[in-house]
Amino acid sequence: MTETDNSTKGSYVTGDEFNRDMNYIPDRITRNGGAPVLGEAAGKTWPVEAGRYRLVVAWACPWANRAIIVRRLLGLEDAISMAICGPVHDKRSWTFDNGPDGKDPVLGYERLQQAYFARYPDYPRGITVPAMVDIETKSVVTNDFPWITLDFSTEWTEFHRDGAPELYPEKLRDEMDEVMKLIFTEINNGVYRCGFAGSQAGYDKAYDRLFSALDKISARLENRRYLMGETITEADVRLFTTLARFDPVYHGHFKTNRSKLTEIPVLWAYARDLFQTPGFGDTINFTDIKRHYYEVHTDLNPTRIVPKGPDLANWLTPHHREELGGNPFGDGTAPGPITRTEEQVPESGRA
Secondary structure, eight states, X not given: OOTTOGGGOOXXXXXXXXXXXXXXXXXXXXXXXXXXXXXXOSSOEEEOOTTSEEEEEEXXXXXXXXXXXXXXXXXXXXXXXXXXEOSOBOSSOBBOXXXXXXXXXXXXXXXXXXXXXXXXXXXXXXXXXXXEEETTTTEEEEOXXXXXXXXXXXXXGGGOOTTOXXXXXXXXXXXXXXXXXXXXXXXXXXXXXXXXXXXXXXXXXXXXXXXXXXXXXXXXXXXXXXXXXXXOOHHHHHHHHHHHHIIIIIHHHTOOOSOOGGGSHHHHHHHHHHHTXXXXXXXXXXXXXXXXXXXXXXXTOTTOOOXXXXXXXXXXXXXXXXXXXXXXXXXXXXXXXXOOGGGSOOGGGOO
């Protein structure tokens, strides 16, 4: 998207209060393509099959970042390939800027939109990441991001690496679901509710809700290393992707400025603990994150100037959360280093 490409820019502030459209393609990828183990599939079920699907993501997007982390923690890289879009897009679609000749080398597409239109020629909603795409037909399967990662944990177990952590433990699911609901509605989506508010009253209400929830989660983490106790679960993944973007983007761009993350001691230490854990910080591309928000949301930032700060070296400072005990991977092990060059965050994007 060029600086003069005004006709294709999206508008993000559309009313007094921001309401996220949660109508995603409801299909699921499940064992044998039969009835899913969890929940009820409102759409079609597709079979788990190594090599059949391509996970399309963007380092910039917090919802896609979840899928990148979970795929890596579980060791699904050989079973599910991954395409990484560039950090900016217009209202038509994310683009495969990182690929050779501006195309995804597997799908052959320039835009993710092409995969959606291959299945739904008149697809009326946003072209979102993460998305699972069927490689043979080059058509989108699902973009229902909450289920994509839960299904990675529960339906793709045959392809998990040795030592993969249990990210959605059955004995904790009822409590986890409540915690993740709070995180999504009040924090993950709460920052957007602040940033895309169209009135002072809408913003004030969103701001109070966000920081009330952050205070509640901070209190929960005072005496436990992770949200569910002694080991990492998907709840931590879902919170982390918002915390990683908080100071570089949300504090200024979305006006969530009661406190920086670095000024909330418990959450800052917790976020650094996760960042320094294999599978988390090595998936964070701060350059793409800042470019996406500041360049794409032109109704919030019409100059498209991307801030140089903040200094990110503090993400690597000691956190001392290990003093609370616990083991990030429980009885499992950490994932190894990222071996695929195209999936490695460039040096320019790292802390």
